[in-house]
Amino acid sequence: MKEHRRQVYRALIRQKSAVIGASILIFFILAAIFAPLVATHDPREADVISRLKGWSKEHYFGTDKVGRDIFSRIVYGSRISIKIGVVAMTFSISLGTSLGIIAGYYGGWLDNVIMRVMDMMLALPSILLAMVIVTILGQSLTNVIIAVSIVYIPQYARILRASVLIIREQEYVMAARVIGASDLRILTTAVLPNCLAPLIVQATLGMGAAILDAAGLSFLGLGAEVGEPEWGAMLNENRALIRRAPWTVMTPGIAIFLIVLGFNLLGDALRDVLDPQVQT
Amino acid sequence: MNEQYLHHFTVVMLLCFISVAHAANSDPIIGGTLIFGRGGDSIGLDPGHEEDGESFKVCENIYDTLVQYKDESTEVEPGLAESWETSDDGLTWRFHLRKGVAFHDGTPFNADAVLFSLNRQHDPNHPFHNVGGPYIYWSHTGLAEIVDTITALDVYTIQITLKRPYAPFIYTIAMTPFSIVSPNALRKWKEDFTNHPVGTGPFKFARWDRGDKVVLEVNKDYWGGRAPLDRIIFRSIPDNSVRLIELQNGSIHAMEFPNPDDLPQIREDPALQIIEQPGMNVGYLAMNMDKKPLDTLKVRLAVNHAINKHDIITHLYQGMGVPAKNPIPPTMWSYDDSIEEYTYSPEKAKQLLNDAGYPNGFDTTLWALPVPRPYIPDGQALAAAIQSDLRRVGINAKIVTFDWGTYLAKIKNGEHDMAMLGWSADLGDPDNFFYYLLSSEAAQKPAGNIAFYRSDEMQEILVQAQSITDQAKRTELYKKAQAIFHRDMPWVPLAHAKQIVIINKKVQNLKLHPTTWKYFRQIWLEE
Numbered sequence: 018m019k020e021h022r023r024q025v026y027r028a029l030i031r032q033k034s035a036v037i038g039a040s041i042l043i044f045f046i047l048a049a050i051f052a053p054l055v056a057t058h059d060p061r062e063a064d065v066i067s068r069l070k071g072w073s074k075e076h077y078f079g080t081d082k083v084g085r086d087i088f089s090r091i092v093y094g095s096r097i098s099i100k101i102g103v104v105a106m107t108f109s110i111s112l113g114t115s116l117g118i119i120a121g122y123y124g125g126w127l128d129n130v131i132m133r134v135m136d137m138m139l140a141l142p143s144i145l146l147a148m149v150i151v152t153i154l155g156q157s158l159t160n161v162i163i164a165v166s167i168v169y170i171p172q173y174a175r176i177l178r179a180s181v182l183i184i185r186e187q188e189y190v191m192a193a194r195v196i197g198a199s200d201l202r203i204l205t206t207a208v209l210p211n212c213l214a215p216l217i218v219q220a221t222l223g224m225g226a227a228i229l230d231a232a233g234l235s236f237l238g239l240g241a242e243v244g245e246p247e248w249g250a251m252l253n254e255n256r257a258l259i260r261r262a263p264w265t266v267m268t269p270g271i272a273i274f275l276i277v278l279g280f281n282l283l284g285d286a287l288r289d290v291l292d293p294q295v296q297t
Numbered sequence: 298m299n300e301q302y303l304h305h306f307t308v309v310m311l312l313c314f315i316s317v318a319h320a321a322n323s324d325p326i327i328g329g330t331l332i333f334g335r336g337g338d339s340i341g342l343d344p345g346h347e348e349d350g351e352s353f354k355v356c357e358n359i360y361d362t363l364v365q366y367k368d369e370s371t372e373v374e375p376g377l378a379e380s381w382e383t384s385d386d387g388l389t390w391r392f393h394l395r396k397g398v399a400f401h402d403g404t405p406f407n408a409d410a411v412l413f414s415l416n417r418q419h420d421p422n423h424p425f426h427n428v429g430g431p432y433i434y435w436s437h438t439g440l441a442e443i444v445d446t447i448t449a450l451d452v453y454t455i456q457i458t459l460k461r462p463y464a465p466f467i468y469t470i471a472m473t474p475f476s477i478v479s480p481n482a483l484r485k486w487k488e489d490f491t492n493h494p495v496g497t498g499p500f501k502f503a504r505w506d507r508g509d510k511v512v513l514e515v516n517k518d519y520w521g522g523r524a525p526l527d528r529i530i531f532r533s534i535p536d537n538s539v540r541l542i543e544l545q546n547g548s549i550h551a552m553e554f555p556n557p558d559d560l561p562q563i564r565e566d567p568a569l570q571i572i573e574q575p576g577m578n579v580g581y582l583a584m585n586m587d588k589k590p591l592d593t594l595k596v597r598l599a600v601n602h603a604i605n606k607h608d609i610i611t612h613l614y615q616g617m618g619v620p621a622k623n624p625i626p627p628t629m630w631s632y633d634d635s636i637e638e639y640t641y642s643p644e645k646a647k648q649l650l651n652d653a654g655y656p657n658g659f660d661t662t663l664w665a666l667p668v669p670r671p672y673i674p675d676g677q678a679l680a681a682a683i684q685s686d687l688r689r690v691g692i693n694a695k696i697v698t699f700d701w702g703t704y705l706a707k708i709k710n711g712e713h714d715m716a717m718l719g720w721s722a723d724l725g726d727p728d729n730f731f732y733y734l735l736s737s738e739a740a741q742k743p744a745g746n747i748a749f750y751r752s753d754e755m756q757e758i759l760v761q762a763q764s765i766t767d768q769a770k771r772t773e774l775y776k777k778a779q780a781i782f783h784r785d786m787p788w789v790p791l792a793h794a795k796q797i798v799i800i801n802k803k804v805q806n807l808k809l810h811p812t813t814w815k816y817f818r819q820i821w822l823e824e
Contacts, residue, residue, distance in 0.1 A: 062688075
């Protein structure tokens with residue numbers, strides 16, 4: 018197992034896209050962790066006198082329409098975005114995985130019920146479903162996280178179910194069953210570890226998608242509270258200024274683009290490395 | 298000698314200018330279609346039921362009122378009533394109607410039509426009283442309580458009797474919601490009259506594509522002479538930047554509500570012109586006095602001292618507004634300029650909070666206006682700036698916002714701590730601000746007085762000012778009301794915005810009015 022991990026790691030750093038993707042992500046994660054040290058201003062401190070200033074030494078990325086420092090808002094915004102990505106994915110992975118394993122392992126009517134519900138959820142465009150959920154729960158960042166988590170559950174359930182269907186017929190699973198191991202033990206020691214590869218890939222890609230969805234919700238005014246340094250909300254706030262002060266819109270746009278790109282590059286590379294069918 | 302020569306020269310030059318200007322203004326070009334870009338669509342076109350500017354903007358061109366506001370003034374002049382007189386006690390008003398006027402559907406205008414239009418609003422037993430929804434303005438202006446009877450003395454004379462003297466009556470009856478509608482058309486369309494409006498005005502209704510445009514055609518037989526334009530199209534373009542792009546491309550001729558930040562760019566555009574005048578409005582931050590700790594005077598004063606109003610208004614409104622200190626605008630008679638405003642001073646604010654027992658500040662909510670209104674062009678930016686100022690003195694305000702309808706419903710119901718709102722005058726009388734926004738009566742839910750400010754002293758003065766007609770005495774009373782307001786400070790008065798319309802230079806003779814949008818009947822388009 019250890020040897021396998023080392024192999025994967027080595028294969029991964031040979032992939033250029035993995036290195037670029039990971040570097041971008043590490044960059045953002047560091048910014049998020051050390052936000053108070055990195056930021057040059059208080060992200061919520063308005064100063065109307067110096068509003069809509071361009072890039073300068075004082076304000077690296079300029080200021081927005083009430084004179085808040087955009088660089089500091091981007092830095093603090095990475096905290097929000099990464100939090101959404103991580104929390105939402107943890108949530109939907111745990112739920113989706115459990116549902117997928119149960120459906121795949123036990124089969125029968127349980128499988129049917131779970132997977133038809135998942136199909137129903139997949140039939141709706143993810144952003145639409147998330148909008149409905151946020152509208153019902155009310156506008157707040159927590160509810161955005163809940164909405165995004167729910168939306169991504171079916172993907173994990175499907176992937177896990179597919180893997181489990183194959184794995185449960187494998188000889189080592191049969192063997193475990195023959196020695197009298199309980200279902201729980203079989204699932205956690207024999208089945209789950211062997212489903213991890215596709216799960217990791219999907220989780221990495223999903224993280225980017227979750228951040229994008231959350232930014233989309235905030236852009237539509239359904240996400241972060243007004244005035245919070247959330248990237249999607251920043252885009253929305255300054256939308257009308259795109260001709261007068263393009264940097265107010267471009268900077269958060271580029272930030273969203275970069276972090277999603279980071280996750281996608283890393284995700285793609287992971288798939289190349291982990292998926293035996295793609296390996297050459 | 299030289300001076301005199303110069304003087305003569307100046308006079309001659311001036312005369313030249315005046316005559317040139319006069320020549321340009323005196324012969325309007327007949328014909329053409331004006332396309333007007335606005336922020337939203339009308340809600341309905343039956344004036345009696347409406348309460349929003351976008352509906353009135355169109356209704357004013359289709360209908361006439363008994364008396365109407367003069368150009369560029371809030372005084373009244375004859376409309377459908379040629380003359381009027383009032384009894385000495387101010388309780389009986391007699392209107393002599395204009396003869397030979399016809400509705401757009403050909404039916405004649407007479408006392409019956411006036412009775413029908415006003416009694417459907419006033420008389421609960423009128424067959425059309427319950428058709429098409431409530432008569433919002435009739436009740437909000439207090440006419441429902443103040444008016445006793447509306448009767449016809451003969452075919453061209455109307456008599457309205459009041460239960461108590463009401464000084465602004467003649468100005469109130471000039472408001473668009475009290476327009477005269479065609480009884481014939483209303484009987485035909487019933488509830489659907491709102492989509493098939495018929496009046497006596499300078500323009501006839503042609504078509505309405507909801508959410509997109511309203512088209513009006515000129516009424517060639519208008520009693521006041523035909524309007525120069527053949528057609529007006531009111532287009533709804535909600536996004537301020539998109540509307541400006543359309544204006545620059547020439548697909549619309551005039552627009553409202555530019556982004557303040559686009560003004561410098563508009564000023565540089567040789568094809569465009571900014572028409573502006575001081576508006577009669579106020580944007581304010583109401584502090585809900587039913588909620589702690591805003592019920593404490595010192596806390597409200599601290600909030601007033603904490604907000605750097607002058608910088609915020611100067612920079613966020615970009616010259617589209619001036620900072621406010623009173624609840625009524627400087628353009629309104631009785632405005633008291635001697636009131637000394639609470640200046641920006643975080644130290645004083647902290648001191649006041651300390652004295653009030655909140656040395657570490659407090660948590661509260663700040664409700665941000667969700668749509669651009671003339672008095673607050675960008676509620677969220679304003680909220681962010683105010684939030685930042687409040688945080689400096691320890692007040693931690695969470696910004697809250699909803700869609701427009703929900704926002705209004707919730708603040709009228711008193712769910713907020715601090716909420717932004719504004720008021721644009723319907724008529725040139727301070728009563729229109731004070732009674733609706735600051736009387737105890739208006740503090741009943743759904744409230745117009747969203748600070749829930751209840752002062753017996755204020756209430757008494759406001760009622761007294763309503764019932765006397767002597768302008769000098771009323772001015773005194775409203776000055777007193779401003780002083781009481783200043784002492785109790787239920788709001789942070791924010792700004793009085795200018796009224797602004799951006800036009801293509803082809804548009805001629807557009808004159809803004811402080812309370813109405815009547816200007817369309819005078820406009821013409823140069824080739």
